[in-house]
Amino acid sequence: MLPLRKKKPLPLTSPSQDEATRSAGTLHAIMERSCLWYIRNLNFFPQLTEAQQMDLAASSKMIPSKRGHKLNVATTAGGNAYLIKEGHVRLLRAAEGREVAVDLLGPGDVLGLTPILTEDSDADHAEVLDDVLFCRVPARILRELLEATPGLALHFSKQQGLRRKTIELRLIDIAFCTVKVRIARLLAELAKKFGEDHPKGRKIGLKLTQREIAEMVGSNREAANRATLGLVDAGAIEFEGKNIVIVNSDKLA
Known part of the structure; x- marks a missing residue:
């Protein structure tokens, strides 16, 4: 009879460490995949080809943000645009001596687009209302896409026009309505x-x-x-x- 071989002892790693490692790896994989998934499924850029969507996702970075966090739209957005994938933010502007939320943005909206299109700003800053997941896109990349895709530029111009109308009506209401x-x-x-x-x-x-x-x-x-x-x-x-x-x-x- 052949002698039994002794099994080598398994390395002593705690289950919690293993689970944490697996969870971190899974989260990383989800974050890597989700940029492209969200770009496709939330229809941020309906005019882009499949190749353009993949290039955009490769140039983007997932940014989670907690409730109460504020972004300085006038300075921050000039270098980046933020695609809102999950959660909501509000645009804040000083009016009549107090801070007024002039618009609310949610999944499928783009924060920081106005400075890229017009070198102007819709608001002084934006505040996260609930936990948000952004996809941060460098302004340079977005400008290149706008120049290469006239239909996309028109699409965003219409969106910004509607947003500005909403802001104007909100300020008129504040001035004249109960x-x-x-x-x-x-x-x-x-x-x-x-x-x-x-x-x-x-x-x-x-x-x-x-x-x-x-x-x-x-x-x-x-x-x-x-x-x-x-x-x-x-x-x-x-x-x-x-x-x-x-x-x-x-x-x-």
Whole structure:
């Protein structure tokens, strides 16, 4: 009978270390793949060829950002554009002595595009509202794509035109409308842009604090809270945790 061979002992590594290593490797692989996946599936650049999309993904970098983080749009965006893959950010601008959120951006939107197109800026800075995943694209790469693809330049110019119109209307509302009207219009806009089907109507898929709502309509928190509760009493909206559900959109008009 042949002698039994002794098995070599396995290296002593802790399961938690192995799991951490595997998790880190998986996360890295996901991050590497997701740039191209998001560029394709969120339709950031519908006019680009497959080869252009792959080149863009190779030149981009995934950047996670936590709630409350601020980007200086005027300086930062001049060197990079940020494709919003997950989460939401708001554009902030000083108006009438206070900071006003002039627009909200979500998945599929591009932050920092205006300085690249016009050497101007939509806002003073942007603030992350919930955990965001950006795809950072160097401005040089984006300019080259715009020059090589006239249809893409037209597409983004139209987007920027609509965004500027939204900002202008928001500032007009702040100057001439009551807080209740401003909040009603804001909620109608958010339901249209970020709304989700709900048994009672449309749920705004974005959690906002009273302070954030107040800043988005150029008011203080107390006045915004009173106006919001007035819309609840009128049967226009309901709260579901920190989310707002539009139960009667006609009462927001």
